[in-house]
Amino acid sequence: MNDIKVLILAGGDSSRLWPFKDKLFLNFLGLSLIEHTLYQIKKTGLRNIIIVTNIWNHRKFSLLKQKNKELNIVLVKQNNDYGMAGAVVSAENYLKNNRILIVGPSDLYDDKLYNDFFAKLKTHPKGIIAGISHDEYFPGGYIVVNNHLVKGIIEKPKKDKRPGNIIKIIFDYFENTDLFLQSIKEETSPSDDVYEKAIVRMINKGFQLEFLQYNGFWRYLKYPWHILDLTQFFLNKIKSRKGRKVMISPSASLEGEVVIEDGVKILDNVKISGPVYIGKNTTVGNNSFVRQSIIGNGCMVGFSTEIARSYIGNKCWFHNNYIGDSVLADNTSMGAGAVAANYRFDGETIKSNVLNIVIDTEKKKLGAMIGSGARIGVNSSIMPGIKIGSKSIVGSGLVLSEDLQANHYIKLIESKIIKKNIKK
């Protein structure tokens, strides 16, 4: 087993994650998503890791490699824009004649998947493709399974054309990668799904791919609201602990699992309803209420603020706000009375425009998604599912019901009349 190399495809962009970026470096519970992936791999005993990066995140990966010297990490910069297939080809020199496990770090699953994988490995299969039963529609690959073997992959079928309910996770094992590399190269059109087509081509050639049925938690980080799912995934794992130099008022009340990092202050009459993670040096101010949320480092959760089921980055400022089911990147501040609404009047699921396509988030509760360094004015109202680009400003007292691109300032133009105030 120890000769299996893990190929991590980290070269994808995060364009559908806007207003957030660099999804693999999003921080959950003090570690980036990619660190969680590495940590999960490390626990299995696998040590040889190839990471295909892109040109923008390569430097961050170099730092990561230095921090993880107990792993044998090779970094490869993806030198083309041909998606996952191109990523595999970029790493070709490190793959030849190797047993290889390809993982997509945007997929999130429990350690159980590795356990199941190693169990199946004992039967010496030529290849393994993992999938999960998922009844909601997912705009990715669906696996056609027959008698424990993968018979096909249908990439992004329409909602009513799904061949079943088994979704493909990027967790693919090949005993010998050469055939896969060859299949990729045989594809001639540079489409999005060359990777999957190459697998289908192998199957069609008679190559036997075992189907690994995974039955545990799974989430895919593609759209910004997926960050909320990951937040709950990570929160469900935490156990209460307290760091050093922590100050908790005797009148504060903590319930459930709550992680409190170093230097945190929990002031008077605060209620924390776990699972909740509170990052270093963050202050939860008087009368505030935090539940089922991750809050980053150095935040000021100001007076009488409620944060529910949300992901908050570092150095964010709040003041008498309601933040429900929202994602806020670093350095965001919200003025007093600003609200991130999270529920439609008609109770319908919330839609969101991503790269000019309206996507149904399948969520009935979804608040705001706000990029780093944004400022939200006092008494402003952000409608459910609205996205705000980084360093943008939402003026005071307005109702934001459309996405706002980065580095822009939206300001209310009010009509008013001024008249003499006739006194009694």
Add this chain to the structure above:
Amino acid sequence: MNDIKVLILAGGDSSRLWPFKDKLFLNFLGLSLIEHTLYQIKKTGLRNIIIVTNIWNHRKFSLLKQKNKELNIVLVKQNNDYGMAGAVVSAENYLKNNRILIVGPSDLYDDKLYNDFFAKLKTHPKGIIAGISHDEYFPGGYIVVNNHLVKGIIEKPKKDKRPGNIIKIIFDYFENTDLFLQSIKEETSPSDDVYEKAIVRMINKGFQLEFLQYNGFWRYLKYPWHILDLTQFFLNKIKSRKGRKVMISPSASLEGEVVIEDGVKILDNVKISGPVYIGKNTTVGNNSFVRQSIIGNGCMVGFSTEIARSYIGNKCWFHNNYIGDSVLADNTSMGAGAVAANYRFDGETIKSNVLNIVIDTEKKKLGAMIGSGARIGVNSSIMPGIKIGSKSIVGSGLVLSEDLQANHYIKLIESKIIKKNIKK
């Protein structure tokens, strides 16, 4: 005495109560208004009750009759639209040759009125008409009294044409009803006040009607804001008690008389300032403040909400709201930061438009009156005395300063400019 039949005139409509309806079935402290009336009658020992219903509430009265088998209730559907007089005529078959006490269940008074009535009855009067001294203007009937006898009834005089300050309560006794029935039939024009005219006609014929001066609490439920008066009336009677499966946080503080029904949860740092009634399975969330109010069943009084001197129906949702001197029917929800304002800038009494007539509510503090199933958007502001029809929606961030009819959606159209945010 036991042969006196009580005739309850329950056939009126509730059109002036809009956005609320079916006034006799409004719930106070777990019982409908008509149940309170029946309960009050039951305490006197009277058992024979005739209720004149209308076609819409007849079914509800049938259920009520089943629930009150210890009373001998006869239901009569009013078969005309001639008001109270028509109601009496509808019940004609049950009235002949009977001692009859006619009560209007929209009038609310203490048990003392019955006690005074029975005392006067011992002098064997032919008839009794009850009234109360009331210095504020009331748009109803005024009684002219002379030497303990009723000499006339002036129906709805203008404010400056009142013949005194004695208001007629619908609480009329006749030893023999036949003459009253006959007087009604002698009226030829089908006006609103045939009932009162028939009484005056009897007086003019020489029939002697004793005046019963009542000196206690009295309210009439006609306009929606009267619900607030009834709320205070009922609240003033309560004694603290707690139901089963109640959860009260140690940091919550309860003062005064507070009724807490089964399954209620009072969370951290809540303040309840009695008299307050909290219906079954309602949760009063963290940091909320409730005073002098009735709250129905299954409500969620969300984080940091203040409810003062208000009537709240069942299954209402709140979130960081201020609700002052307001009436909210069932299933109303208010978004975070929405406010029901209750005081004019000029401190004047609040006016309200009822069936196209502007009525002075005579109240200096009056909030919103909201029909069932309405939804109020985040950070919206409802001006004092505004009424909202059932199932209507008030958009986020707007100032509602006119009544909104039922099943409508009012939405703010904001002008905004978006410009590049020049960074320093």
Add this chain to the structure above:
Amino acid sequence: MNDIKVLILAGGDSSRLWPFKDKLFLNFLGLSLIEHTLYQIKKTGLRNIIIVTNIWNHRKFSLLKQKNKELNIVLVKQNNDYGMAGAVVSAENYLKNNRILIVGPSDLYDDKLYNDFFAKLKTHPKGIIAGISHDEYFPGGYIVVNNHLVKGIIEKPKKDKRPGNIIKIIFDYFENTDLFLQSIKEETSPSDDVYEKAIVRMINKGFQLEFLQYNGFWRYLKYPWHILDLTQFFLNKIKSRKGRKVMISPSASLEGEVVIEDGVKILDNVKISGPVYIGKNTTVGNNSFVRQSIIGNGCMVGFSTEIARSYIGNKCWFHNNYIGDSVLADNTSMGAGAVAANYRFDGETIKSNVLNIVIDTEKKKLGAMIGSGARIGVNSSIMPGIKIGSKSIVGSGLVLSEDLQANHYIKLIESKIIKKNIKK
């Protein structure tokens, strides 16, 4: 020393202090500013005081004189509008052949200045002019010093033309006032700075004026936001104490130095973070949070309100507000959800228009400045540094981003659409 007369120049108007007036009678910690000045003088042992008033504040000074009979106060009404120089001339009859210390009661400083003055006095100087090193720009007089002697005074130089960083305080001593009076009379043009020109004229004639370098707290009350500086100055002196008939809830928490006057009520879950002064009969309502502020008498700091670094007059009403770095005069009320914003989106210092000139307040945090008797509507937002005239009304739900003159009502005109609410 005891023959020194103190001449207090109290005849200036307070036009630049709008929307506030009568600056010397602004109340801090239960005493007016002028009383603080008199109290400071009294501590030095000086007893002979001449106060030059104007026609509007003369009556108030008369009352003040009666209250301070242990001082020998002479009141002189200024009979001209020639500024400080005119004030001195008005008092001419009381000054001749006297040692005189001229103080401007708009300057605020520690007792140390008097101590330094008396020390210097022992060297029997002909005259003393006090100044303070101050690196920020100040639109007043700058002193040119050479070898401990005053060599000149430059009145209101431009920011980049300052002759140094030594600002002139109105704290001027003359052993014989006659020469100063004569110098004033020799000035022929009636400009703003005849007072300073007269001093320069004396210097030019060879009169030797010692420079007194003061190194302590100093503030000048000219613009309305200066009241915030004075607030902090006075607050820094307080020691915790409690008056009679005070009610403090066991769940309230007080930190730092807090003065609680008679009849104050501090309700449940309140946090007071000193230094804080709370005037007589004021109630700090449930869940409110007050820090580094002065609050006057008879206020109602309503449910869940935060007041930070602010000056609040008497009889003000709050309800779920955020008031940061603001000055509110007596009888101001704020509706629920109204916010006084105190920080610009761009973090720049806040500018304010005073008598048609835009002044940089040099403050990055500055809220609203509101005259007496104003009313602020629910959910309205007042932008940083905005001033509101007395008895004016700010309508509900609007964003006020320009000053509002006194006795006016600004009201939002919203565009809305109303449509049928199609139910599912």
